[in-house]
Amino acid sequence: MTAGTTALAATGLGKKYRRTWALKDCSLSVPEGRVVALVGPNGAGKTTLLHLVVGLLAPDQGDVTVLGSSAGTTRTLSRVAFLAQDKPLYDGFSVADMLRFGARTNPGWDQDMAVRRLASLDIPLDRRVGKLSGGQQAQVALTVALAKRPELLVLDEPLANLDPLARHEVMRGLMAAVAESGMTVVLSSHVVSDLVDTCDWLVVLNGGRVQVSGDIEDLLAGHRLLTGPAELADGVAGRLAVVDDDRTDRQATLLVRTGEGRPPLDPRWTDRGVNLEELVLAYLRRPDSAALPKPALARA
Amino acid sequence: MVWLTWRQHRAQVLVTAGFLVLVGVLLLVHGLGADGLTGDALTARFQSIYTYVSWLPAVPLVAGLFWGAPLLARELERGTHRLAWTQSVTRRRWLATKLGLLGLAVTVAGLLLGVMVSAWLTAFDGVRSADRFSDPVMFGATGVAGGVWWLFAFAIGTAAGGLTRRTLPAFAVTIAVFLTAMFAMFAVFQVRDLYAEPERMLAEGPPADAxxxxxxxxxxxxxxxxxxxxxxxxxxxxxxxxxxxxxxxxxxxxxxPADRYWRFQWTEAGLLAVVSVLLAGPVAYRVARRPV
Known part of the structure; x- marks a missing residue:
């Protein structure tokens, strides 16, 4: 796995359900070895994008390339693992049957790893899947995905419908596997706080379009939150790329994209760095004003 | 994939096998009981079970309802298609294996039932309706047509499941389409009469088995x-x-003439096979090529 190659690239990707576009003009590029947070409000097109990536859907427009090949082909199927939102498993199968399912349908299946992982989670192999708790089912589904030994792991809302303890366990198990294998991970969520500690690449999807795609550290370093007198706000807004603009009669709070370094400002302004949640919220609040940060695309 | 097909559908295999054994034993017992009977007694013996046997044309619905309809509908309904179709096996291979193995299994089941019915009929030689050629029920339940009727029902079920994406509506559609097809073919259009130009004879009575x-x-x-x-x-x-x-x-x-039995059997089998492909083909193609 060489650094600098592209795990995932979409160009002009679009998907239409009947007459509405669930995803439109979606272009992004994610380097290998990243843990990508795909965030956006409900209905933003996250699931559609992920289904296009794993080949469950075919695009109506543009194309998506996964690990250098088209999505959904024989070549990519064996290298990409997917955990769908409802964590589907065959209810009537025993846990051992689920592992056998994985072994029979995947050439690179790692049975030892799967058995070890389930043993460490105290999930009995002879138990019927339908009789497991929600958290255990999520762990079995994740185990099936991980034991495939994928180069790209795609998880659609992996933490949805899980209690806090199970969320923590799933995330910890996932991160351990990522650290061990170095695979690229794409996980979607509409809760940004779930992803803060684990992800290093951010993609913001809103209304079927990509708003942000970039390295999280670079993004945080490249945005600042300015607070100052409302009468000076227009001047600042004219000079800097404003993402979000929140004004009262006297005070203005601007989230701006500064690029490298701090912009020179009137001393009446205070400025500070932003955190991930503020950044995401700012973009989501302003679907029109936002632009795709160019450095992120160029770097990839 | 072979293991997966077996694991997912073993309940149907076992229940269908059990059903065939049950029917086989019943026909065997009934047939053996006719041994030595002649004339009216033999006819009465045959008539005693005919009410049940006359349901034979509907039996292939087993293949449509329990084998065909859930094949796609259950996966789509429970979202497990997202699991099955994101493993290393392509959707085309997944579908080809399932349709191939399960289609073969139901056809064999139908053929076996036909063999049993044919064997049972030999115990009632000369009884009216107890003829595998002239009796429409017996004709469809025996020979190659017996197997292909099961395959036809399986194709209807599969297509219905792929279209409705839900098991229960797929059941309803399967029953409706199967019965309509049967009714249209044999009650309205009487297609069996068209398989060949009939012979004409001036006679007191028809030749045996004609x-x-x-x-x-x-x-x-x-x-x-x-x-x-x-x-x-x-x-x-x-x-x-x-x-x-x-x-x-x-x-x-x-x-x-009686010797046209196999010609008619193959004609009906071919006709049903073509209709099966026309019904299930587009659905299978959509699943295999155009992701859902």
Missing amino acids: FVTDSAFVSPAGVEVSGDVPECATAGRDTYLDCVDEAGYRSVLYYQ
């Missing part, structure tokens, strides 16, 4: 009359046939 499709009277001048004989228009119901006889008319029969 499949009589039509009959008429022929005047002494050699003219065939359809409907009532004009000379006997005023004759009563009891005296009608005597009147016809006295007027010099003879009856003419149109029939399919």
Whole structure:
């Protein structure tokens, strides 16, 4: 796995359900070895994008390339693992049957790893899947995905419908596997706080379009939150790329994209760095004003 | 994939096998009980079970409902298609394996049932309706057509499941389409009469085992009359046939000779196979090529 190659690239990707576009003009590029947070409000097109990536859907427009090949082909199927939102498993199968399912349908299946992982989670192999708790089912589904030994792991809302303890366990198990294998991970969520500690690449999807795609550290370093007198706000807004603009009669709070370094400002302004949640919220609040940060695309 | 197909559908395999064994034992016991009987006693023995046997044409629905309908509908309904179709096996191979193995299994089940019914029928030689050729129920339940009727129902079920994406509506559609197809083919259009031009003969009665499709009277001048004989228009119901006889008319029969049984079987099998492909083909193609 060489650094600098592209795990995932979409160009002009679009998907239409009947007459509405669930995803439109979606272009992004994610380097290998990243843990990508795909965030956006409900209905933003996250699931559609992920289904296009794993080949469950075919695009109506543009194309998506996964690990250098088209999505959904024989070549990519064996290298990409997917955990769908409802964590589907065959209810009537025993846990051992689920592992056998994985072994029979995947050439690179790692049975030892799967058995070890389930043993460490105290999930009995002879138990019927339908009789497991929600958290255990999520762990079995994740185990099936991980034991495939994928180069790209795609998880659609992996933490949805899980209690806090199970969320923590799933995330910890996932991160351990990522650290061990170095695979690229794409996980979607509409809760940004779930992803803060684990992800290093951010993609913001809103209304079927990509708003942000970039390295999280670079993004945080490249945005600042300015607070100052409302009468000076227009001047600042004219000079800097404003993402979000929140004004009262006297005070203005601007989230701006500064690029490298701090912009020179009137001393009446205070400025500070932003955190991930503020950044995401700012973009989501302003679907029109936002632009795709160019450095992120160029770097990839 | 073979293991997966078995693991997912073993319940159907076992239940269907159990059903065939049950039917086999019943027919065997009933057939053995006819040993030594002749004439009216034999006919009575046959009639005693005919009410149940007359349901044989609906039996292939087992393949449609329990094998075909859930094949796609259950996966789509429970979202497990997102699991199955994101493993290393392509959707095309997944579908080809399932359709191939399960289609083969239901066809074999239908053929086995046909063999059992044929064997049972040999115990009732000479009984009317106990003929695998002239009786429409027996014809469809025996020979190659017996197997292909199961395959046909399986194709309907699969297509219905792929279209409705839900098991219960797929059941309803399967039953409706299967019964409509059967009714249209054999009650409305009577397609079996069209498999071959019938033979015509002037006779007192049809040759043994022949499949009589039509009959008429022929005047002494050699003219065939359809409907009532004009000379006997005023004759009563009891005296009608005597009147016809006295007027010099003879009856003419149109029939399919018994040795056309296999030709008819293959014709029906081919016809159903084509319809099966036309029904399930587009759905299978959509699943395999155009992701859902």
